[in-house]
Amino acid sequence: MAEKTKISLTVNGNAVEAEIEPRTLLIHFLREHLNLTGAHIGCETSHCGACTVDLDGRSVKSCTVFAVQANGGELLTVEGMAAGGELHPLQQAFVDQHGLQCGYCTPGMLVRAYRLLQETPNPTDDEIRWGLSGNLCRCTGYQNIVKAVRQAADELGQKEAAE
Amino acid sequence: MIPGSFAYHRPASVDEAVALLGQFGEDGKVLAGGHxxxxxxxxxxxxxxxxxxxxxxxxxxxxxxxxxxxxIGAAATQADILASDLLANTCPLLPEAAALIADPQIRYCGTLGGNVANGDPGNDMPAVMMALAAIYALRGPGGAREVAARDFYHGTFDTALAENELLTEIRIPTPAPGHGASYQKMKRKVGDYATAAAAAVLSFDGDRCASAAVTLTNVGEAAIFVTEAGDALVGTAVDDTAVAEAAARAMALAAPVSDLRGPAEYRTQMAGEMARRAIRTAAARAKGG
Structure with missing residues (x-):
């Protein structure tokens, strides 16, 4: 048994401490140690994006990051997007626009789209497609996902203008 | 798909990292972007x-x-390259190539140093660095040394980097204003390695080409610097005849294997086509197009 390493990080706003083997992948740490099963294991080869989470302001594929690399970091998963019992505008937009069918890719799409809108608050459809190009969906053909991100961008923009 | 056990080290300085590399020898590996x-x-x-x-x-x-x-520090990411105003203004070839690597998530992690030092012929930046006459700064237990990108690649996963050395910085002679450059990559989908790709960096004196560098990605055991293609362009107006000759010389050096990206003959032809596009685009950009 390899020696364990202590890590501490913030996950969805909560302080977390754990002792893990260095070889523990971030996706396994989230799903098996923290019981956060929103991020999915898809291809396991960093192609599909189903395991996407947000680490220190970057979208990362958690199947290809070691949990020790998140030590001291700030992590957001799909479980952290809804606030006060209300869906995040992106989540509501995926519902409204039918941005999912089987739902397997959805947590990764949502978390990636969250970072995209942080960086590019008012993206063109091309920028949305480019920004989500690391996330595969085998059901929707992407049309409704693009519409959903567009709706959320419009709504978040209006909210900001009102504030 | 769970990796084998290892001990994890996170040095805070280059000195510390080099000391660890010296200590562990072939049992130690550098983790940069990790992808x-x-x-x-x-x-x-x-x-x-x-x-x-x-x-x-x-x-x-x-x-x-x-x-x-x-x-550029070796651990700068592809996303850092895309976000750099300095590079956008002085060397737009770099962000152009970075945007063709992998996908957004991977570009947040993947580093320039890892891309150039890994020795994978599928990586895009080695050919770009060769075209730009970049120099790699290496540090080992014996001190620092520099190796030109054009001398760095010996074969697939075989480079001038010693086991106990760390690539610390990539140094690119700032391209002269008015240069033109382009990286053209043919790939099947986002995130794929190139079926074939080519970089071209040109400068002009009046309407005559004064200097030219043409390189190829993923059509050999390592990136290929096609000296003869540059020679075919210098002194010409980079007209159709010169471009065709340069591309023919590039194809003559391409030696891809047949794989899922296509048969060797096809990939060789695509290397020629990418070279033609890269040269034409670089020339147009140099002329302000």
């Missing part, structure tokens, strides 16, 4: 006993201009 190494570890094709994570080393992150060179 080549971690997949290899998950398949147990790589089983390092010690991982030396260089992402905590601030001095490896910067992008700056100094002494007529663009100096």
């Amino acid at each position: 080549s190494l971690i997949p290899m570890m998950k398949l147990r094709l790589a089983t390092p006993e010690h991982l030396i994570d260089i992402n905590g080393i601030g001095e490896l992150k910067g992008i700056r201009e100094e002494g007529g060179q663009l100096r």
